[in-house]
Amino acid sequence: MSPVSRRTTVQVGDRRIALSNTDKVLYPESGTTKGQVIAYYERVAPWMIPHVKDRPVTRKRWANGVDGKVFFEKNLPDSAPDWIRHHTIAHREHDTEYPVVDDLPTLVWMAQQAALELHVPQWRFGPRGGQQHPDRLVLDLDPGEGVGLPECVEVAVAARELLQGMGLDPYPVTSGSKGIHLYAALDGRSTAQHVSEVAHELARALEQDLPDLVLSSMSRAERAGKVFVDWSQNNGNKTTIAPYSLRGRDRPTVAAPRTWDELTSRGLAQLTLDEVLDRLEERGDRLHPVASASLSVGRPDSGHWDGDRTQRANDAEQPGRDRLAAYRAKRDASKTPEPVPEDAPTVRKDGTPTFVVQEHHATRDHYDFRLEHDGVLVSWALPKGEPTDPGKNHLAVQTEDHPLEYGGFEGTIPHGEYGAGTVTIWDDGTYELEKWREGEEVIVTLHGRTNGNRRLALLHTRGRGRGKDGDEKNWLIHRTKEQPSRTPDEGGAAPSRGSGSASDGAGATTPTERRPMLASPVSGTPSFDPDAWAFEMKWDGVRALATVRDGAVTLRSRNGNDLTAQYPELQELADRAGVDGVFDGEVVALDDAGRPSFQRLQDRMGLTRKREVDAARATAPVHFLLFDVLEADGHDLVRLGYDARRDALTTVVDAGGAIEVPPAFDGDFDAALAESARLRLEGVVAKKRRSRYAEGRRSESWVKVKHLAAQEVVVGGWKPGAGRRAGGIGSLLLGVPGPDGLEYVGKVGTGFRDRDLDEIADVLRSRVRKTSPFVDVPRPDARDAHWVRADRVGEVVFAEWTADGRLRQPSWRGWRPDKDPDDVVREAGPDT
DSSP, X not given: OOOOOSEEEEEETTXXXXXXXXXXXXXXXXXXXXXXXXXXXXXXXXXHHHHHTTSBOEEEEXXXXXXXXXXXXXXXXXXXXXXXXXXXXXXXXXXXXXXXXXSHHHHHXXXXXXXXXXXXXXXXXXXXXXXXXXXXXXXXXXXXXXXXXXXXXXXHHXXXXXXHHTTXXXXXXXXXSSSEEEEEEOOSOSOHHHHHHHHHHHHHHHHHHSTTTEEOSOXXXXXXXXXXXEOGGGSTTOOEEOTTOBOSSSSOEEOEEOOHHHHTSTTOOXXXXXXXXXXXXXXXXXXXXXXXXXXXXXXXXOOOSOXXXXXXXXXXXXXXXXXXHXXXXXXXXXTOOSOOOSSOOOOXXXXXXXXXXXXXXXXXXXXXXXEEXXXXXXXXXXXXXXXXXXXXXXXXXEOOOBOGGGGGOOEEEOTTSTTOEEEEEEEEEEEEEEEEETTTEEEEEEEETTTEEEEEEEEETTOTTOOOSOSOOEEEEEEOSSOOOOOSSOSSOSOOTTSOOOOSOGGGOXXXXXXXXXXXXXXXXXXXXXXXXXXXEEOSSEEEEEEEETTEEEEEETTSOBXXXXXXXXXXXXXXXXXXXXXXXXXXXXXXXSOBOHHHHTTTTTOOSHHHHHHHHHXXXXXXXXXXXXXXTTEEOTTSOHHHHHHHHHHHBOOBTTEEOOOOOSSOHHHHHHHHHHTTOSEEEEEETTOOOOTTSEEEEEEXXXXXXXXXXXXXXXXXXXXXXXTSXXXXXXEEEETTEEXXXXXXXXXXXXXXXXXXXXXXHTTBOSSOOBSOOOHHHXXXXXXXXXXXXXXXXXXXXXXXXXXXXXXXEEEOTTOOGGGOOOOOOXXX
């Protein structure tokens, strides 16, 4: 059906519909007409209708276009065709007759009414018009003034982790307006009030985890600079813009389902109707799993929110029940290595009750927290691990009771079995019970073999005294303010996803799966207890992980780039390491005095052609300074403390030639820092002796202290030179990522060699853009500036930060191809 003018009658399916004014422009900015809107809804109908089917539809109509008045309409007008399905909802003061969009003709008729926006609730009408329980949960991430889609994405990723920990699979939708919606299918067993309460708790948990970014309250006055997580749209009386609905904005944008890869890619933007239609015909409906799941609610196999938890909760009220019945029902003893006892549990009388925390690398990585109680291990899944900050709560989802034998289980649950994945023990020991109110509150003091003593409390999310109705199993776990004395430093901070995986053998880990642990910068004058901390020199080079497999070495930078061809002499590690493994260290080039020289290393960085590499090796040979080991001889070592890993490193590597294992400093921090200064090195890295290796994460268990103030920067432009630099680059314009985008921190015009400027010009020539990539640039610095795509990282040294956040006296050190812009953080200056 093509757009037509004036008034005409068309056949849509088995209905005839009168169309009028189809040439009227509804979106002046894009020139999109009413006819094009009707055509869009006709084409999108096969994908859209499953999401709105059986739901009451509220419309927002723009009869004279988006620049005119909007009409908000709930009732089906008397002029509507009599074939449009509808149901009546009795409100307190009146009844409302809502239309239901179950077919193409109804959708086209609404488009003819200039109903650009269609809004629906999270529930459907039943066969006789009754209101069913919600079949989906939605979180609306609404950015306030000063924030936008990038901040919404950050919140969405955090929310995804919480939702997955609850057994829900969230799907993102860019709303077509400003923010993002997250949808997850439900099994239809919970009331709208209950779903709304759970969504509210999720919003609060996100606010606790991201207090500077997330707002969970309805206060409009507090929304500036934050993302409001609107949980209220799960209320039975509230509606949300329907997936694939147009929006009444300047352009014809659409509430469009996206993939998580899209969401976390650069350049994310709202999609228009043409873009959405092209995507649908090429890729199909990304949100279809939510629609198909919700349409199947009520069938025996339709559970999506682990509905058997409700039955287990009800069983818990029955005296004499077998508390392991649900556990056994999920497992086949002939297929899984997990303990599956045949008999009902008996309460152990011999000694102090036990606990265990297990890392579970399954479809969704998480931690399992288990307490021995009444003959079983009462269990909770912790999506974000055990909290360390008393001011923050983490979600704890209660699962089925486990047998006591599970407390010693480590192994791999086969693919296709319930909970498939690798289970390892993160901590175990005994605990003192302070309070156990069934279904409401638990307070315990753990005595862990690995992580010492800590006092934890679990509270049911529905509040004290209201947790026995069995509707759901969501709790909050937090570390109390009052804590017992602890063993020396945590043998790994409380678990959190990404804090060190435990694979079931080195052969199962590929180089691309590993990421280095990162040190945190320090401000002020730090103080370290040498009994709890070790001190290493900070080497001025390029961080790399080396994987030794079958006599070959693969080198990767911290951002995953393959460095193997750049440094062929480091293949020597295969001979120096007595076993296969994964090693962490710094690639350095030495100056004439034997000190690491980052400038000399620049002569090797980026070279991959054999002839160029061989020529550069003659003048700038490199060494690999090893300081950690992640795997060795088939054993994953990231769960061990620092001291244990260092012992393993010195045992398996026979240092020599290009491979060195510099010792940790034998003394206190002040002496280490003084020695580093005497040797004219970059500084010192302090490492907690009992800290585990937190892969891919910046941790305060490693702290870096520099003599020289160095700052990684993102290059966003350049200014022309004068004098002997006339006609070329005079200075580079620099930025550091901030909450609102790339923050301008000044320009650098010194520290360059002549060939540096030529090489920089070659790099920037292909990155030209018309507008500034910075949030703000002073007018004098912006004058005559040439802007470039801000995707390359360099490094400068500088005297101090000025009061307005600029670098004072910066000097160029070189490119950092091993770093991405997202890796750049603002470092402390020498006087901070």
